[in-house]
Amino acid sequence: MAVRDPPPQKRRKRGIVRAMVLAMVFLGAVAAAAPWAFSNAALRAEAASQIRKLTGLDATSLGRAVFVVLPRPHISLDDVRFADKAGTLRVSAQSLKVNLRVVSLLSGAIEIASVTLGKPDIEISLDRQAVPPDSVIGRAAHAAPGTKEAVAADAARLGSLTLIDGRARLKSERAGDEILIDSINVTLDWPKPGAAAYLTGQASILGETATIAAWIANPAGLLRGQESGASLTIDSASYSLSAMGSAASVPDWQFNGRLHASAPSLRAILEAAGHSVPLYAPLSDFNLGCDASIDPSNAVLSGLRLRFDDSVFEGTLAFQRRGSTPLLSGTLATSQFSLRPWLPGVSPAAERDGQWSQEPFDLQKYGNLGLDLRVSAGRLLLSRFDIEDAAFSILRSRGRLEAALIGAKAYQGSVKGRITVEPRSEGIGVQAAAVFSGVDLAGLSFDAFGGAEIYGSMTGAIDIESSGGNVKDLMRNLSGTAHADVARGQLGSIDLESALRRIDKRPLGLLTDIRRGRTPFERASFGLRFLDGVASVEEGVLENANLRLSFGGTVDFGDRSLDLHAVAMPPSADPRNGTGQDFRFDITGSWDEVSFKPDVRSLIRRSGAAAPLFEQPSNGSVPQDAQSASGK
Numbered sequence: 091m092a093v094r095d096p097p098p099q100k101r102r103k104r105g106i107v108r109a110m111v112l113a114m115v116f117l118g119a120v121a122a123a124a125p126w127a128f129s130n131a132a133l134r135a136e137a138a139s140q141i142r143k144l145t146g147l148d149a150t151s152l153g154r155a156v157f158v159v160l161p162r163p164h165i166s167l168d169d170v171r172f173a174d175k176a177g178t179l180r181v182s183a184q185s186l187k188v189n190l191r192v193v194s195l196l197s198g199a200i201e202i203a204s205v206t207l208g209k210p211d212i213e214i215s216l217d218r219q220a221v222p223p224d225s226v227i228g229r230a231a232h233a234a235p236g237t238k239e240a241v242a243a244d245a246a247r248l249g250s251l252t253l254i255d256g257r258a259r260l261k262s263e264r265a266g267d268e269i270l271i272d273s274i275n276v277t278l279d280w281p282k283p284g285a286a287a288y289l290t291g292q293a294s295i296l297g298e299t300a301t302i303a304a305w306i307a308n309p310a311g312l313l314r315g316q317e318s319g320a321s322l323t324i325d326s327a328s329y330s331l332s333a334m335g336s337a338a339s340v341p342d343w344q345f346n347g348r349l350h351a352s353a354p355s356l357r358a359i360l361e362a363a364g365h366s367v368p369l370y371a372p373l374s375d376f377n378l379g380c381d382a383s384i385d386p387s388n389a390v391l392s393g394l395r396l397r398f399d400d401s402v403f404e405g406t407l408a409f410q411r412r413g414s415t416p417l418l419s420g421t422l423a424t425s426q427f428s429l430r431p432w433l434p435g436v437s438p439a440a441e442r443d444g445q446w447s448q449e450p451f452d453l454q455k456y457g458n459l460g461l462d463l464r465v466s467a468g469r470l471l472l473s474r475f476d477i478e479d480a481a482f483s484i485l486r487s488r489g490r491l492e493a494a495l496i497g498a499k500a501y502q503g504s505v506k507g508r509i510t511v512e513p514r515s516e517g518i519g520v521q522a523a524a525v526f527s528g529v530d531l532a533g534l535s536f537d538a539f540g541g542a543e544i545y546g547s548m549t550g551a552i553d554i555e556s557s558g559g560n561v562k563d564l565m566r567n568l569s570g571t572a573h574a575d576v577a578r579g580q581l582g583s584i585d586l587e588s589a590l591r592r593i594d595k596r597p598l599g600l601l602t603d604i605r606r607g608r609t610p611f612e613r614a615s616f617g618l619r620f621l622d623g624v625a626s627v628e629e630g631v632l633e634n635a636n637l638r639l640s641f642g643g644t645v646d647f648g649d650r651s652l653d654l655h656a657v658a659m660p661p662s663a664d665p666r667n668g669t670g671q672d673f674r675f676d677i678t679g680s681w682d683e684v685s686f687k688p689d690v691r692s693l694i695r696r697s698g699a700a701a702p703l704f705e706q707p708s709n710g711s712v713p714q715d716a717q718s719a720s721g722k
Contacts, residue, residue, distance in 0.1 A: 134150075134151045134155045134167060136165070137167055137186070138151070140188070141172070142225065143225060144225060144248060144249075145225055145226075145227055146174060146223075146225030146227060147172045147173065148172070148173055149172050151169060151170045151171075151186070153168025154168050155167050155168075162189060163189070163190040163192060164189045164190060165187070165188040166185065166186070166187050167185065167186040167188075168184065170182070170185070170186040178214065178215050179215075181210050181213075182210070182211045183207040183208060183210035185208035186208070187205070188202055188204075189203045189206075190203060191203045202249055203249050204250040204251070205249065206253075206254065207254065207256065208254050209256065210256040211257050212253075212256060212257065213259045213261065214259070214261070216262040216343070216386065217261075226243070226246045229243040230243035230283035230284070230310040230314075231310070231314055232314075234314075235316060243310065244284025244285075245284065246283060247282060248280050248281060248282055249280070250281075251280075252276070252277045253274050253276050253291075255273065255274070255275060257274060258274060262386065271293050271294065271295055272294040273292070273293055273299065274291070274294075275291050275293070276289055276302060277289070283309060286307050287305070288304070288305055289302065289303070289304040290302070295324065296359060298362075300324050300325060300326035301323075301324070301326070302323070302324055303322075303323045304322045305319075305321045305322075306318055306320050306337065307319035312337060312339055313339065315338070315340035316338070317338045318336065318337055319335075319337075320335065320336060321333060321334040321335075328355075328359065330350075330353070331351045332350045332351075333345065333347055333382070334347050335347010342386050342387075343385065344383070344384060345382065345383070345384045348382070349380055349384075352377045353376045354374065354375065355372065356373035357371060371399070371431065372431050373398045373399060374398065375397065375399070375400070376398045377397040378391075378395070378397075380392060380393055380394040387410065388408070388410050389408065390406070390408045391408070391420075394407055394422075396422070399428065400426075400428065401424055401426060401428060402424060402425070403424045403465075404422070406421055407419070407420035408420055414458060415459075415487075415488070416459055416460065417462065418459060418461055418462070418463070419461070420462075422465045423465070423466045424465070424468070427470055428471040430471055430472070430473065439561045444650065444680070444681075445562070446561045446562035446650070447560060448560045448561070448562050449561075450559050450560055451517050451518050453489060453513050453518065460487050461484050461485060462483075463483065464482075465481070465482055466481045467479075467481075470498065474537045475537055476500075477499070477500045477505070478498065478499040480495065480498035480499075481495075481497050481498070482495045482498075489512065489513045490510065490511070490512040491510065491511045492509070492510045494507070495508070500526075500534075501529045501530040501531075501534045502529070502530045502547075503526060503527050503547070503548075503549075504527050504528065505524065505525075505526045505529070506524065506525050507522070507523065507524030508522070508523050508524070509521070509523075510522075514557055516558060516559055517557065517558050518557065518559075518564075519555070519557040520557065522554055523552065523553045524551065526549065526550060528548075529547065529548045529549070530548075531546050531547070531548050531576060531579065532544070532546075542582065543582040544582065545579045545581075545582070546577060546580065546611075546614070547577045548576045550574030550575060552572035553571055554569065554570030554571075554572070554620055555569060556568045556569065562648070565648050566623040566647075567622065567623060568620045568623045568625075568648075569620050569622070570620045571617070572618040572620075573617040573618070575613065575614070576611075579614060580608045581608060581609040582608055583605055584607070584609055584686075585609055586639060586673065587609060587610075587634075587637050588607060590636070590658060590660060590671050590672075590673060593671055593693075604688070609637070609639075611633060611637070611639075612633055614631065614632040614639075615629065615630070618645070622648075623648035624645070625645040625647060626643075626644050627642045627644065628642070630656075633661065635661070636660065637661070638659055638661045639656055639658045640656065641655065642655060643655050650680055651680050651681065652677065652681070652684070653676070654678070655676050656674070657672050657673070658672065658674075659673070673689075675687060
């Protein structure tokens with residue numbers, strides 16, 4: 091029987107199968123033989139040539155080099171170094187994998203499709219921007235915008251770059267800054283110089299793993315000095331940052347656009363970045379949104395909405411680098427600003443034993459940041475005091491701090507004040523001045539001391555200064571003046587009018603009854619003159635229709651004690667000749683244990699039954715009973 095030939099269609103299929111088998115056998119043989127078919131020197135040279143062609147970076151490899159065909163053609167190099175002649179970029183990596191384009195390889199050429207760096211250590215200088223012109227990126231950067239050269243350069247092929255477990259240092263010698271980014275695992279996809287570039291992945295920033303996504307709309311235009319749309323997002327468990335706007339690189343890199351940042355604790359972020367926060371400030375629930383204009387030397391945040399510690403601010407902030415003394419300036423407004431969360435970290439003025447602190451002042455811990463801030467607050471909470479409609483400024487330059495309360499409403503009155511602190515050889519110098527009008531003493535004393543003993547509307551002024559190395563020295567060196575007038579008030583826990591009415595009838599009974607009641611008055615006034623920490627009371631007087639109280643003495647701010655003497659009498663009495671009714675008493679002791687001491691001797695003299703106790707015997711000695719009655 092004759093054998094019939096297969097149909098033409100089957101013969102063609104068999105031919106295709108045979109060709110595929112032969113191709114697979116050939117490729118397998120090539121794959122098996124390729125690692126030994128090229129010398130290390132040739133592979134290193136070819137890889138270096140391709141990287142130099144694309145980026146302008148000089149590449150060297152000190153380790154082995156292997157060419158692998160399957161599953162994808164690539165060159166693997168160990169111990170690789172990259173650098174540009176300008177010193178902008180330096181890279182050292184444990185391994186380099188260069189994936190090649192298959193189509194180019196079949197035509198006999200080697201062309202890079204993507205690059206992977208294993209454990210690269212990258213150093214970038216932010217002060218230099220040189221890009222070699224004899225490279226794909228360099229030609230795009232140096233081409234004039236809108237020319238045929240620019241169009242051609244923008245269409246050249248690039249690829250993608252992947253970093254595995256890398257580390258980067260971003261340095262600026264001009265600004266004196268260094269940023270360290272660790273555990274970098276990102277991919278940069280940049281197919282052409284004129285096409286958009288995308289960066290995605292993760293890295294450790296400020297000691298915490300963060301997800302990173304960045305986009306540049308026109309990288310080639312950005313390199314040529316044109317503006318390009320850009321965005322950046324960094325997101326982690328402890329902070330987030332997003333920016334969207336436009337970027338430019340000439341004359342220096344700069345960004346203009348919308349900025350948003352948030353963190354559960356800004357204080358923790360600042361400390362992780364190596365910036366100390368001298369005062370205790372939680373800076374919790376931090377949230378910032380603004381229009382931003384940022385370059386290496388300046389940052390202007392406008393249309394700002396800033397929130398932290400339950401306070402919300404709106405306004406403008408600016409940051410300027412000025413050599414070693416940066417400056418933060420701005421104007422902010424808020425409905426409520428509480429300084430209470432900041433105060434626990436301030437060193438106490440007094441020790442546990444009730445004496446002034448002797449802890450030395452250390453202005454160095456506050457850094458050298460200059461300040462020029464103006465703030466308006468609908469409500470300002472300071473310690474236990476509540477101030478409304480406050481406008482204040484904070485200026486700091488060369489270590490000198492000036493805080494001014496331009497105007498505020500407090501306790502139904504108005505307050506203005508200014509305090510300056512500056513470094514001196516003995517520690518610090520302090521100057522303080524304030525004027526106040528119509529201040530409700532009851533509300534002020536209740537907030538200050540937890541109870542109201544003096545009532546009335548107070549108007550006055552204070553102007554003092556001091557210097558020293560600690561709080562105790564400041565108090566011992568106080569000098570200056572103060573005065574106050576109080577209208578339509580009361581003295582709590584003392585009834586002086588009743589004392590004058592009863593002093594001739596039941597003088598000794600006053601000792602138990604005088605603390606029951608109050609003393610109303612039409613006006614009261616006094617002056618203080620400070621010298622070496624001791625304030626002398628001058629022209630102290632309190633008056634109403636039935637009473638005139640004169641008082642004087644000293645208040646020792648250094649020793650935290652007082653020694654005041656007062657005499658109450660009817661308005662018609664003459665205190666110079668000692669005639670008429672009068673009631674005398676002293677207020678003495680430490681600030682923590684004030685004693686009210688009536689003049690018991692004069693009360694006993696007024697008592698008919700006790701007066702004989704003060705009759706002097708012939709030998710001039712004081713009777714024992716009189717000594718006991720007078721407490722002597």
